[in-house]
Amino acid sequence: MTAWMERPSMAEALKERRRRLATLVEGPTVLWSGQSIGRNYPANTYPFRASSHFLYFAGVPLEGAAIRLEDGRLELFLDEPGPAYALWHGEVPGREALAALIGADAAYALAELGARATGAATLPVIDTATRAAQAQLLERALAAPHELDGADRALAKAVIALRLSHDEAALSELRRAAAVSVVAHQAGMRVTPKAKYESEVRAAMEGVIIANRMATAYGSIVTVHGEVLHNEQYHHTLTPGDLLLADVGAESELGWASDITRTWPVSGRFSPTQRAIYDIVLAAHDACIVAMKPGIEYRDMHLLACTVIAAGLVDLGILRGKPEDLVERDAHALFFPHGIGHLLGLDVHDIEDLGDLAGYAPGRERSQRFGLGYLRLNRPLAAGMLVTIEPGFYQVPALLDDPLRREKYADAVSWERLGQFADVRGIRIEDDVLVTETGTEVLTAALPTQAEAVESLVLAGA
Ligand code: GLY
């Protein structure tokens, strides 16, 4: 048995998702779950993670399975484990029991799929072995997931329409993942004063996630070098005076993600310079959450955060000029080069396997602008959407030491004043925000963001 087998059945929600899909696409759909990938030899694998599109309709992470959906019906294709399986991996329920668990209408061995796959639309999975099997069974080439055409593209758009807004079953899982991540961050703050290395804080945080029978939703970032945006090094020592940036999120047993970042002082007390910048980032975070509601453009949330950050940096004397003009010139992006956030669901960057098809409304494309190019979501917000809000401030040497940028922003930046903030390398504050009919609900609100409250949590471990 695995942890997901002990979760309550989602069968009713799955049935409703299938019914809704049937109103959006014609003809059959076949989705594969994928298979685990060998790390260094075939029997030593990376942990299996089922394809998110499969999970959305099948509910549970069955390895090496496929489902066929048509007119609201679900057929499961899965081989019974061979006799050696139980020896090495333990007993698992058979095909019929699993079919009953997910509310399938019929269940077959995988060999039966060939005859039932003719003419089906599909979405390519991420592992190449399964993708080759998909193409072989469907007897056609598959485009890359972000370049789909024909029936596959129509299916992708239908699945996006469903996955963009979360149903109650999904929200229940997303709340559970968020709650565990909150406890993980509290644990990380508490162990920091006595920890010598980043890795000890990471261990405490991931320990909470593992102890709750969940997994991390992405590679944890726990670093005193927060200016490296996706830093996955954990060997640095912790020194009083450093800020520690932790971007760590749990994924529930059924695959639903959370994504939280907090930044705290190793000593338990922000320095005046750290506190000044922290409060600017927090002001941007809070302004977005207050402004969000259905109908608001997410891009406007990004620009709002950029303007609040630019205004704060002008007040500190780091930037010079009118905040709106600075944002127009992308001067804020010297310090806040990424987007304000992204969709969150089964994937931490939800549905990004399909490129920008989910993140960008039809007819919209990524901007080439320095300050907008990393915006992952550009759609009007609607009730049921879950997004992150994650403004930041970073001193990235590759950006700030670039001679062309130095010249372009010579009048906009006081490099001398900036030099007084050398103890602020990277700050990010990230929460998971559900759009509701009337505004928002922050699923991760139980974890404080106010500087004093964060300091108290750290000092509790001193
Ligand atoms: N944890 C990755 C991100 O925040 O986008």
Ligand code: MN
């Ligand atoms: Mn994020």
Ligand code: MN
């Ligand atoms: Mn994150």
